[in-house]
Amino acid sequence: MLLIMFYIAAIIAVVSTGAVIFSRNPVYSVIYLIISLFAVAMVFYTLGAPFLAMAEIIIYAGAIMVLFLFVVMMLNLGQNRKDEDLQAASAKALVLPLTFTTILAMLTVLALAGAIPAPHAVGTSSAALGKALFDKHFLGVKLAAFILLVGSIGGMHLGRASSTPDTKETRI
Amino acid sequence: MFPANEALILSAILFSLGVIAFIVRRNLLYTLMSVEIMLNAAGLAFVAGSAIHGQPDGQVFFMFILPVAAAEVAIGLALALLIFKRCKTLDLWAIARIKEE
Structure with missing residues (x-):
């Protein structure tokens, strides 16, 4: 189960990172990057680092990427803004991100419900992380x-x- | 027990995608974003190494990557805003040509 979750998250991470590179609109790139970071957080969960998964979502996807989105929207980039505004509402552009976020949300719900238990790790648990961080x-x-x-x-x-x-x- | 070797391969793929983005895109915002991708891939490698060795030190280093990335983004985006104000573009080649003149 954990391996399946890892492979789904890894495929989503690679595909959405590729979409970051090759999408024309900077706003789409930032949103795909948020999805990619979310998927990498899932990978952290499967590696036995649930605290870092939360930190990744809160700090990377929550704070840093929103700052990016803020600046991209403030700069108003793009050659012809009118076309992009029309494109933003089209259903075709939303299919891939919506699919990815749905799969990731389902995985999150499964993990929270206990269907995918976090791997049991002694040396790399959150308590060990805190001890190493504030001691060593x-x-x-x-x-x-x-x-x-x-x-x-x-x-x-x-x-x-x-x-x-x-x-x-x-x-x- | 952990898919740690696969995670190392994934981090290599993500890092090379970040390098490709750094080289291919000419927009300054995309270069900043690709730096983010590369930092994140490096952090993934750290966490995978931590899972392989059963030591928390790799996770500690990911905790150090987070503030570095945050500070880098704050300063980088402020510089990008200033460059956009001065040059009216974020195209790196156009900015380089402006500097030559």
Whole structure:
């Protein structure tokens, strides 16, 4: 059962990653990437890492990809926007993502209902992960905090109104 | 017990798909997305290695990949917005030509 789940998730991950590369509309690419990350989270579940599966869905698919989607929609990319807006409503474009998300949702429900139990692992359980993270690798946790601090400061600096090129040119 | 070897093969496939996306697409947003794909594939390899060896260290390293990816996306998207404001395009070849002139 676990192997079947792994293969379904792996096939969905590979196909939707391919669709990321070859779809014309950036919005579709971001949505396919979200599906791919969801499938990789399923693979994490079959590898005995349920905590990382949740972290993948919440942080990667939930936070990072929504930021991507936000920027893509803000930039309004694409040659002819009118056609793309019409395409977005067409049923043909929705078939593949809807199929993938339905299969993944069914797998999630099966896993939550206990039909696909998470593999029993002693060394790699969530408790072992927490112990290793905050005991052996605590310096790494601090470094991760610094990375996030630097990232937020950098994003704030780049997003300041005075660092936009227009105002700088007028000042010079 | 775990499909760990298959997961390593899957991570190799996903990483090469990310490299292909990095090379094929000329849009700056797609390059950022392919970096995400590659980071995720590397994390999958870490988790598979953790399952093979029965040690939690690989999972710990995936926990370190997450903030790196988040910071990279935050700064990369801010830079992409600035470049779009300045050059009115995200086509990398067009941006390179602008820099030459």
